[in-house]
Each structure stands twice: as C-alpha cells, then as structure tokens.
Amino acid sequence: LGMKKLLIRLPQGLKAVRELGLAQTFWYAVYQVGMRSGFYRRATPTRPYPTLTTRILSPFAIPDRQQMQRVLGSQLEPLIAEANAVAAGQVCLFGGPVVPLVLAPPDATRHWTAYEARPKTWGVEDLKFLWEPARFGWVYGLGRAFAITADEKYPAAFWENFKTFLNANPLNQGPNWSSAQEAALRLLAFIYAAGAFKQSSSSTPAQFECLAGAIAVHAQRILPTLSYARAQNNNHRITEALGLYAAGCTLPDHPLAKGWRKTGWDEINRAFQSQIEPDGTYAQHSMNYHRLMLHAALQAQLFGQAFPQATARRLAAAALWLLAQVDPQSGRVPNLGSNDGANILPLSSGEFGDFRPAGQAAARAFLGQAAFPPGAWDEMALWLRQPMLDSPPLPALPQSPAVHRLGDSHSWATVRAVRFKSRPSQADQLHIDLWWRGENIALDAGTYRYTAAAPWDNALGQTFVHNTVEVGGQNQMRRAGRFLWLDRAQARLFDTRSFSNDAIAAQHDGYQHLGVLHKRSLKKSGNNH
The missing domain is CATH 2.70.98.70 (Beta-galactosidase; Chain A, domain 5)
Incomplete structure (x- = not known):
C-alpha cells in the first residue's frame, strides 16, 4: 500500500518540483532536515527572557499633535474608541467585531518544534485566531491614541499586555513561537512601541531593558529557519528579512546587530527583486499580500538606507499596480487572491478594505508624489515622516501595464x-x-x-x-x-x-x-x- 501511494504521488511531486523550481524545493528540503534532525530545537533553546541595557533606536516618533488632528478629522473618535477597547482588554481582529484580547495559547509547555510538527495539538481550529492578537497589531492604535491625547492609560495598557505575553509564552515554547514570521511581526510592533511610548511616564528603564531583550530574542528566532522563508519565497521571506534588518538597526550595540542588518538587507532586496515582476505584479497574486509587501517596504525605508535602483524600480511598479485598482470613491479594491485579514502596518483610520493609506504612502515613497488629495489616509505618511507638501497628485486613474x-x-x-x-x-x-x-x-x-x-x-x-x-x-x-x-x-x-x-x-x-x-x-x- 505504501509503494502504491508513492507511485501515485510521484508524478504529482515531480510536477510540483518542476513548477516551484529547484531553489525553492532545495530550501524546503533544508528546512525539513533541520526539523527532523532536531537542529532547530538546539539552535533555539528554551531559557528565561533576557534583559538588555542597550540603546533602542526606534525610527518611530510621535508626530505633531495638531497636524494629526487635522489629518484625522472625523476619524479621531473611532481611533479613541479602538484604543479604549484595547485598554479595557478588547480588540478588533481582521477588522471584525470586538473580542477579548487573549495572549495565552491553550498550551505552551513544549518547544515550538513540537507544535510545528503536530499542528493538531495547538488546541485551535484555525491558528490565525491564535496568532493575530500575539502579533501585537493592536499596539499601533494605542500609540496613535497616545500621540493625540497623551493619556498614560495607553502606554500602560501596552506594558501590561507585553508582560502578560512574556509570562504566557515562554521563550521558544508554544505555538506563538512556531513561526518565524510571527516573531518578525511581533518584533516590528515592539519597535513601534519603543518609539511611540519613549516619552511616556509609564515607560521605565526596566521595561525598556525587557523590551530590548525581547527584540533580540525574536531576531534570534528568525535566523535559524530562514530556509523556510526562502522556500516559500513570498511574504514570509520579506517580513522575516525585515525583522532581522529592523532588529539590527534598532539595537545597534548588540553583538549580533551587524549580521542581522546585513542578512536582513540583502535578503529583503533579493525578495523584492525576485517576487515583484517588472510590470508590478506580485508573486502571491493577492491584493492583500501586495499591500503587506508595500507595508514592509515602507518600514524598511524608514530606517534610512536607500534601496538599490533595481529594488526601487520594482517597488515603483508595484505601487502603480495597486493604485490602478483602487476605487476612487471608496478606496476599496478587488478582493483578488488569498486574503488572511493581515494588516501589518495599521497606522491609519478607516476600514480594513480601504487601501488609500497604503497607496498614498507608497506613492509618496516610491513614485515621488501623492496619489490622492488630502484626507485621513495621510496619517500613515505622518508616522513614516513623509513630507506632506506634495506636487499635484497623480492622475485620478493611474495606469499599470499589468492591470x-x-x-x-x-x-x-x-x-x-x-x-x-x-x-x-x-x-x-x-x-x-x-x-x-x-x-x-x-x-x-x-x-x-x-x-x-x-x-x-x-x-x-x-x-x-x-x-x-x-x-x-x-x-x-x-x-x-x-x-x-x-x-x-x-x-x-x-x-x-x-x-x-x-x-x-x-x-x-x-x-x-x-x-x-x-x-x-x-x-x-x-x-x-
């Protein structure tokens, strides 16, 4: 029976190798060898979370309050309501209704490799409901509300939930450590919090030492399994590379920082150049993952290093591809391809399906001018330190050869x-x-x-x-x-x-x-x- 199944599956497997390519197949084999040999378990040991007395150079800072109020306009009230909900232990996941903010998985007693090998032991039907709150995406709303109000309950809510996460998810144990991409997204949220709450009276030196340690161990989780991200050659590779690069820039005095920066920068540029076609089409053929890719590029650019021309050209084409499909009246786009509800840079108001914030920021960053007239979607540009004095915006209906x-x-x-x-x-x-x-x-x-x-x-x-x-x-x-x-x-x-x-x-x-x-x-x- 085993040989019969093998003979049935062999042609399909060979076809998959041919269509995926030898490089991706090779990296997937490397990842499997690492899993089955126990290498990843040894490379990412369980131990107490460290604290680090080191500089945290977050590229994020509180924008001008009056300018934020002007940009937000009528969207100010929903923002405060969202932040108040988080402070009260409630969160909106995937743009849906409010649910309790739960950071403790059903079980976190074993090394993450045990959960990766047997997903059915995770205790949830769909892992995204476990991972999403642990990405700390809700911290962006807290930071935005703090920038407007200076109310200390918002940074206090972050620090309390940060402590809860560390207590409920021991280092390299449990399903929240099983994915290096999840570690990277959480790391990026921590870096945002470090900048947004830097001047808060609720932020103590001891808390920043814990935060620096958490950023470092999240970067150390990414590097050993980079083979999986290369095998996928999709958003995993981009976000994990961004996580390494961001950690290296944010903790410049860490002994591993130089290697994180170099590996992350090289990897993210290879990813952009291999995943974005010259006409702007993105490898995942998905509107939401296209936005995720642009969000990652915007964050990478924020650290100050200019992209190589080959990358810059691809990102400009990708920005046009997105803008050519934005409905001018609603800001929404066709729901093309896979959509897991991800929004890794929620620095704007409006509904989940409004792509104007990402489109506006990407147009300024990669095309050199705004795509839309002024509106609440400009808030992201404030956080990304983009100049708000633009030349006339792009034509109302930008053209892309791939759309x-x-x-x-x-x-x-x-x-x-x-x-x-x-x-x-x-x-x-x-x-x-x-x-x-x-x-x-x-x-x-x-x-x-x-x-x-x-x-x-x-x-x-x-x-x-x-x-x-x-x-x-x-x-x-x-x-x-x-x-x-x-x-x-x-x-x-x-x-x-x-x-x-x-x-x-x-x-x-x-x-x-x-x-x-x-x-x-x-x-x-x-x-x-």
Whole structure:
C-alpha cells in the first residue's frame, strides 16, 4: 500500500518540483532536515527572557499633535474608541467585531518544534485566531491614541499586555513561537512601541531593558529557519528579512546587530527583486499580500538606507499596480487572491478594505508624489515622516501595464488575465470585477478561511466561485494542496485597438486538455452609468 501511494504521488511531486523550481524545493528540503534532525530545537533553546541595557533606536516618533488632528478629522473618535477597547482588554481582529484580547495559547509547555510538527495539538481550529492578537497589531492604535491625547492609560495598557505575553509564552515554547514570521511581526510592533511610548511616564528603564531583550530574542528566532522563508519565497521571506534588518538597526550595540542588518538587507532586496515582476505584479497574486509587501517596504525605508535602483524600480511598479485598482470613491479594491485579514502596518483610520493609506504612502515613497488629495489616509505618511507638501497628485486613474481595466472613476471593471511565473493563488483567470459608484457589484469572494473544516478549507479559490467560466465541472488548474495549483492556466491578451479603444479581449488555456480555449471580451458602452 505504501509503494502504491508513492507511485501515485510521484508524478504529482515531480510536477510540483518542476513548477516551484529547484531553489525553492532545495530550501524546503533544508528546512525539513533541520526539523527532523532536531537542529532547530538546539539552535533555539528554551531559557528565561533576557534583559538588555542597550540603546533602542526606534525610527518611530510621535508626530505633531495638531497636524494629526487635522489629518484625522472625523476619524479621531473611532481611533479613541479602538484604543479604549484595547485598554479595557478588547480588540478588533481582521477588522471584525470586538473580542477579548487573549495572549495565552491553550498550551505552551513544549518547544515550538513540537507544535510545528503536530499542528493538531495547538488546541485551535484555525491558528490565525491564535496568532493575530500575539502579533501585537493592536499596539499601533494605542500609540496613535497616545500621540493625540497623551493619556498614560495607553502606554500602560501596552506594558501590561507585553508582560502578560512574556509570562504566557515562554521563550521558544508554544505555538506563538512556531513561526518565524510571527516573531518578525511581533518584533516590528515592539519597535513601534519603543518609539511611540519613549516619552511616556509609564515607560521605565526596566521595561525598556525587557523590551530590548525581547527584540533580540525574536531576531534570534528568525535566523535559524530562514530556509523556510526562502522556500516559500513570498511574504514570509520579506517580513522575516525585515525583522532581522529592523532588529539590527534598532539595537545597534548588540553583538549580533551587524549580521542581522546585513542578512536582513540583502535578503529583503533579493525578495523584492525576485517576487515583484517588472510590470508590478506580485508573486502571491493577492491584493492583500501586495499591500503587506508595500507595508514592509515602507518600514524598511524608514530606517534610512536607500534601496538599490533595481529594488526601487520594482517597488515603483508595484505601487502603480495597486493604485490602478483602487476605487476612487471608496478606496476599496478587488478582493483578488488569498486574503488572511493581515494588516501589518495599521497606522491609519478607516476600514480594513480601504487601501488609500497604503497607496498614498507608497506613492509618496516610491513614485515621488501623492496619489490622492488630502484626507485621513495621510496619517500613515505622518508616522513614516513623509513630507506632506506634495506636487499635484497623480492622475485620478493611474495606469499599470499589468492591470486590465475599463471605465472611469464612477463605473469600471477589470479582467483578470495573467501569465503566471510564480504559484497561482486562486484559479481565477478571466474573472471580471465590476464596480459602480463605489460599490463592488460583481466581486471576488476572497478567502474567508484557510484551515476550517470543509467546505471552508480555502475553498473560495476554486474557479466556480469566480465570475468566469467553469468547463466540465473542473477547475482551470489542478489543485494539489490547500495552497498549491499545478498545470497552470496561462492567459494572453488580444490587441483590440483595430475595433475599439474601450474593449479588452483575452483567453486562457486551462481547459486545453479538454479541447477548449476560453476567450472572453469586455466592452465599455457609452457613459450613461
């Protein structure tokens, strides 16, 4: 039976290696060897959290209070309400309703490798509900509220929850240490807190010594398993590289700081250059992960080192790709690809789906001018120390060669047509998104859940869920795992200029094995809508 299963799986495995590439396969094998040999357990030992008497050079500082009040306007009240909820032990996860802020996992008695090897022992159905509060993303709201009010209850709430986390999650024990990416995101939040609460009377030297120690051990957790991030070559690699670089910049006197800075900087530039196509398309084919990637780039830039030209060009193209899909009226975007609800730099008000804060900051950073007129979405620019005196903003509808869009600011549509050079996120070729007066009336369902029981185990990535054609009850591509599609459907565009400047035509070959090529055209008719 074992040999039969091997023979069945072997062709699929070989195809996966061919489509993923030898480099990613090699790094995944390295990671597995490290896990199975016990190397990672030895490299990340359990021990008490250290304290460090060293400088913490956070790049974050409290912006001018009056300027923040002007920018926030009517969004000030929701911000204070959010921070008050955190101070009272409540938090909004993934932009959803308020829930208790829980930082203690069901169990944290074993080394993190034991949980990584057996996820079913974690005590939760979906690990994101365990990880999200432990990312400390809620600290950004506390810092923003403190910047406006100078109310000491906000830094006090951070320090109390920081202590709770350390007590409930011993170093390198439990599921909150199982992912180096989670360690990196938590580290970045700690660095923000160090800057936001530096002048607070609730912040003592002893607390900063604990914080410095926590930043250091989080960086030490990232480095040994960098092979996993390289194997994924996606947001894991970017955020983990950013975590190393940020730790090295923030703790310049630490004996490992120089190595963290160099490894992190080299790694993040390789990641940007390999994951962003020249036309701005991001390797994960996901709107939310595209934003995450830009958030990471903005944080890396904040430490003051200029990106190489090769990286800068890719980031500029990526910013245009995002801006070309922002609805001018609502700030929302098509819900393309995987969406786990992540928002790693929540330095602005507005709903989770409003992409104007990231778009505005990325436009200033990588295109040299604003994308939108002044608004509450400018708060992120204040925290990132971006100049607010801009030349006239970009055109109302920025163009990207990788975004196939028709219409104007009131009524518009996009056609999904891509030639995959990296793993597809969903089987969504020739999906059409339709927008009217700020409403997404024909939409992509997104993701909902990755790891819930069927049918919600990342089921919304399938073809039949999208606004496209399914042939023979089959997906456009062969699903080989929760996050892996093989036999990639490739699309190509047709030149429509000979008969219309307001049309898009494309086809994909995902059903070629059935003798079918799916061709689709979209035409804008008049300006009455």
